[in-house]
Amino acid sequence: MIFKKIPVHMFEKFHNIFSGSTKNTFKICRKCGGACEHKKVGTLLPGEKEYMAGKMGISVSEFEARYLDILEMDDGTQIYVLKLGELCPFLNTETDRCECAEFKPLLCKIYPLAFTVKAQKIKFMIDNWCQLSKKKECRNYFETAIPLFSALPVPPEWFGYVAGYDSLCFDYD
Numbered sequence: 001m002i003f004k005k006i007p008v009h010m011f012e013k014f015h016n017i018f019s020g021s022t023k024n025t026f027k028i029c030r031k032c033g034g035a036c037e038h039k040k041v042g043t044l045l046p047g048e049k050e051y052m053a054g055k056m057g058i059s060v061s062e063f064e065a066r067y068l069d070i071l072e073m074d075d076g077t078q079i080y081v082l083k084l085g086e087l088c089p090f091l092n093t094e095t096d097r098c099e100c101a102e103f104k105p106l107l108c109k110i111y112p113l114a115f116t117v118k119a120q121k122i123k124f125m126i127d128n129w130c131q132l133s134k135k136k137e138c139r140n141y142f143e144t145a146i147p148l149f150s151a152l153p154v155p156p157e158w159f160g161y162v163a164g165y166d167s168l169c170f171d172y173d
């Protein structure tokens with residue numbers, strides 16, 4: 001399946017509206033030790049590699065070669081993810097900061113907001129595994145991303161593929 005790309009201006013708008021952090025976010029993440037950054041599967045939305053490559057001023061093919069891997073589904077559908085490995089290629093290990101913070105993948109930006117797909121219904125929820133979920137202020141803040149993310153023209157099938165490989169193939173612990 002080839003997904004219709006989400007237009008670049010929609011990614012830009014999302015980042016302008018939702019910063020993905022509160023005054024406590026970085027402090028909590030640092031204390032947690034960046035658990036979600038280890039062996040993380042950072043999935044890009046359709047059209048997101050074009051958006052991110054544009055922000056970096058490099059070609060999409062160069063962006064792919066430097067930062068991405070491709071997960072190929074049983075039916076040949078391809079899903080782009082940040083290079084698999086111990087740590088994300090955008091994580092600066094000296095500062096613990098994300099080097100693409102202003103234009104990071106939206107799934108990174110909204111986490112601990114995550115989703116499940118059951119009977120083709122997409123349900124958003126806060127991932128209780130993440131330390132940010134323990135702080136009410138953070139929970140409430142990340143829940144504000146639900147209507148914003150739901151408004152993006154993400155192909156419903158894309159959610160199905162991502163929910164499928166996410167729960168089947170990777171052990172985050």
Ligand code: SF4
Pocket residue numbers: 028029030032033034035036037111112129130131132
């Ligand atoms: S698991 Fe949660 S608290 Fe820990 S680094 Fe990731 S987002 Fe931050």
Ligand code: SF4
Pocket residue numbers: 037040042082088089090091092097098099100101104105108109
């Ligand atoms: S892109 Fe940034 S937020 Fe996402 S996994 Fe990499 S370092 Fe973390």
